[in-house]
Amino acid sequence: xxxxxxxxxxxxxxxxxxxxxxxxxxxxxxxxxxxxxxxxxxxxxxxxxxxxxxxxxxxxxxxxxxxxxxxxxxxxxxxxxxxxxxxxxxxxxxxxxxxxxxxxxxxxxxxxxxxxxxxxxxxxxxxxxxxxxxxxxxxxxxxxxxxxx
Amino acid sequence: xxxxxxxxxxxxxxxxxxxxxxxxxxxxxxxxxxxxxxxxxxxxxxxxxxxxxxxxxxxxxxxxxxxxxxxxxxxxxxxxxxxxxxxxxxxxxxxxxxxxxxxxxxxxxxxxxxxxxxxxxxxxxxxxxxxxxxxxxxxxxxxxxxxxxxxxxxxxxxxxxxxxxxxxxxxxxxxxxxxxxxxxxxxxxxxxxxxxxxxxxxxxxxxxxxxxxxxxxxxxxxxxxxxxxxxxxxxxxxxxxxxxxxxxxxxxxxxxxxxxxxxxxxxxxxxxxxxxxxxxxxxxxxxxxxxxxxxxxxxxxxxxxxxxxxxxxxxxxxxxxxxxxxxxxxxxxxxxxxxxxxxxxxxxxxxxxxxxxxxxxxxxxxxxxxxxxxxxxxxxxxxxxxxxxxxxxxxxxxxxxxxxxxxxxxxxxxxxxxxxxxxxxxxxxxxxxxxxxxxxxxxxxxxxxxxxxxxxxxxxxxxxxxxxxxxxxxxxxxxxxxxxxxxxxxxxxxxxxxxx
Numbered sequence: 001x002x003x004x005x006x007x008x009x010x011x012x013x014x015x016x017x018x019x020x021x022x023x024x025x026x027x028x029x030x031x032x033x034x035x036x037x038x039x040x041x042x043x044x045x046x047x048x049x050x051x052x053x054x055x056x057x058x059x060x061x062x063x064x065x066x067x068x069x070x071x072x073x074x075x076x077x078x079x080x081x082x083x084x085x086x087x088x089x090x091x092x093x094x095x096x097x098x099x100x101x102x103x104x105x106x107x108x109x110x111x112x113x114x115x116x117x118x119x120x121x122x123x124x125x126x127x128x129x130x131x132x133x134x135x136x137x138x139x140x141x142x143x144x145x146x147x148x149x
Numbered sequence: 150x151x152x153x154x155x156x157x158x159x160x161x162x163x164x165x166x167x168x169x170x171x172x173x174x175x176x177x178x179x180x181x182x183x184x185x186x187x188x189x190x191x192x193x194x195x196x197x198x199x200x201x202x203x204x205x206x207x208x209x210x211x212x213x214x215x216x217x218x219x220x221x222x223x224x225x226x227x228x229x230x231x232x233x234x235x236x237x238x239x240x241x242x243x244x245x246x247x248x249x250x251x252x253x254x255x256x257x258x259x260x261x262x263x264x265x266x267x268x269x270x271x272x273x274x275x276x277x278x279x280x281x282x283x284x285x286x287x288x289x290x291x292x293x294x295x296x297x298x299x300x301x302x303x304x305x306x307x308x309x310x311x312x313x314x315x316x317x318x319x320x321x322x323x324x325x326x327x328x329x330x331x332x333x334x335x336x337x338x339x340x341x342x343x344x345x346x347x348x349x350x351x352x353x354x355x356x357x358x359x360x361x362x363x364x365x366x367x368x369x370x371x372x373x374x375x376x377x378x379x380x381x382x383x384x385x386x387x388x389x390x391x392x393x394x395x396x397x398x399x400x401x402x403x404x405x406x407x408x409x410x411x412x413x414x415x416x417x418x419x420x421x422x423x424x425x426x427x428x429x430x431x432x433x434x435x436x437x438x439x440x441x442x443x444x445x446x447x448x449x450x451x452x453x454x455x456x457x458x459x460x461x462x463x464x465x466x467x468x469x470x471x472x473x474x475x476x477x478x479x480x481x482x483x484x485x486x487x488x489x490x491x492x493x494x495x496x497x498x499x500x501x502x503x504x505x506x507x508x509x510x511x512x513x514x515x516x517x518x519x520x521x522x523x524x525x526x527x528x529x530x531x532x533x534x535x536x537x538x539x540x541x542x543x544x545x546x547x548x549x550x551x552x553x554x555x556x557x558x559x560x561x562x563x564x565x566x567x568x569x570x571x572x573x574x575x576x577x578x579x580x581x582x583x584x585x586x587x588x589x590x591x592x593x594x595x596x597x598x599x600x601x602x603x604x605x606x607x608x609x610x611x612x613x614x615x616x617x618x619x620x621x622x623x624x625x626x627x628x629x630x631x632x633x634x635x636x637x638x639x640x641x642x643x644x645x646x647x648x649x
Contacts, residue, residue: 015415015418015419017416017418017419017422017423018415018418018419018422021418021419021422021423021426024426068411068415098411098414098415098418099411101487119418
């Protein structure tokens with residue numbers, strides 16, 4: 001992680017159970033960063049863009065995005081984040097979802113997702129994937145968010 | 150059909166042709182009848198002409214006879230007066246002609262008793278007159294004065310007058326006959342005209358009637374054809390609407406299956422995940438129980454120990470296997486739904502080659518199970534989605550190799566034949582067979598039949614059937630317990646246009 005600024009991990013996941021599991025595994029991977037959890041797209045976007053301690057106004061972030069949200073599709077959030085002119089354009093987005101439809105995966109990558117992970121029901125590989133993601137998070141360089149990027 | 154004048158006779162085509170036949174026959178009868186009538190009349194006219202000619206002939210003879218008679222008298226008187234030998238000569242010559250003429254007249258009027266009567270009278274009178282005249286001439290030769298005196302006294306004038314009367318009567322008689330014949334002639338001509346008019350009217354009526362009926366028939370044919378066309382167009386529209394509805398319904402089902410399987414997966418993730426957490430959480434507890442058992446056994450009560458060591462792992466194990474199974478089932482549904490949405494890309498398939506490549510892929514398993522697959526050539530041409538055909542046949546061959554009869558090495562024969570516009574592919578095995586009661590059930594999702602000693606979810610045949618339907622084909626099973634099974638896949642040789 002960046003030495004200078006703490007990275008906020010923003011998790012947008014509506015299922016409490018999934019969120020808990022993800023969090024447990026991230027912690028087990030040794031990552032101690034703040035994890036902000038949102039259960040719907042509206043409040044997540046609100047935080048991302050307008051909150052004073054949100055990534056738009058305050059430091060780099062990493063977004064863990066689930067596609068099955070109650071109030072909007074995760075792809076809409078992805079589009080919004082990766083849109084031309086969005087201050088969060090360079091924020092890494094990791095899509096974590098149960099859908100394994102090839103078309104859907106392709107679409108997410110086309111829209112600018114950085115990583116797509118299918119949540120398998122096989123807990124072992126799920127846990128490993130999250131843990132590996134955690135390790136991944138510990139080595140990647142997050143881009144600095146310019147005020148007018 | 151227009152209201153009003155209907156033709157109850159002409160309901161069928163056969164009736165119509167019969168009617169046409171009748172009309173044409175009547176027309177021809179009229180024609181022939183007219184011809185015959187005309188012919189007969191011409192013959193009669195000729196007859197009449199002949200009779201008229203005959204009458205004139207008789208008249209002419211009778212006039213000639215009168216002339217002869219007059220000439221005789223003139224010749225005698227001339228001789229009486231002049232005693233010229235030429236007169237006598239004339240007399241002799243004329244006398245010679247008379248009987249000939251009379252005979253001729255007699256012959257000509259042979260059929261007319263009145264005239265026969267007349268001519269007999271004429272003959273008698275002529276004979277009388279001849280006696281008188283010849284006597285007069287002979288007397289003239291001997292005693293001319295006496296002859297002249299005799300002449301003044303004789304009955305020759307009376308005779309002559311009578312002859313004139315008879316011959317007149319004969320002429321009148323012939324005239325009368327002539328008139329009769331002319332009238333008859335006119336009558337027969339009139340008859341001909343009437344007959345011709347009659348037949349003409351008949352023909353005209355028949356013609357008009359036929360034309361009207363024909364027009365009406367053609368009209369109704371045209372109407373029927375138009376109605377049919379409209380119906381066909383309507384039918385097409387209806388079919389199109391239905392097909393659209395059906396494909397929408399199908400899409401609906403696909404979406405449903407897709408959404409359901411995803412929404413079911415989500416809680417599954419939680420169950421599996423937290424089962425793992427349970428397991429992980431159980432470990433320190435079990436360790437604690439072990440430690441307590443080792444260091445302070447009086448604290449442990451047997452229930453707690455069993456709970457920790459047996460119940461916990463057992464429950465977690467069952468939960469895990471069940472969720473794994475659920476996952477497999479959901480995946481199967483998802484796969485079926487996906488297949489239903491995939492776009493079919495038909496291409497020409499070399500069936501024998503395809504099957505052989507499938508067998509090659511399964512070769513390892515086949516060898517393990519001791520099964521052999523025979524591919525019978527030649528195989529007919531098939532144009533269909535290659536992937537679908539491959540998946541179906543792969544499934545069937547795998548099944549054939551899986552459900553063997555214990556103690557009998559598996560022999561699988563794959564063959565194909567053309568059946569009208571379809572290709573029928575048979576996968577025949579000598580395995581354990583399928584109970585006839587289950588022949589429909591086995592194609593249902595998650596349903597299996599017979600002894601459950603082989604791994605599987607009961608997905609394969611459901612998948613085959615879904616794919617077969619998608620291609621516009623059918624799958625069928627023929628089998629008896631212990632006698633193997635033959636699965637027949639029937640696919641259209643050429644893809645059906647309305648596949649979606």
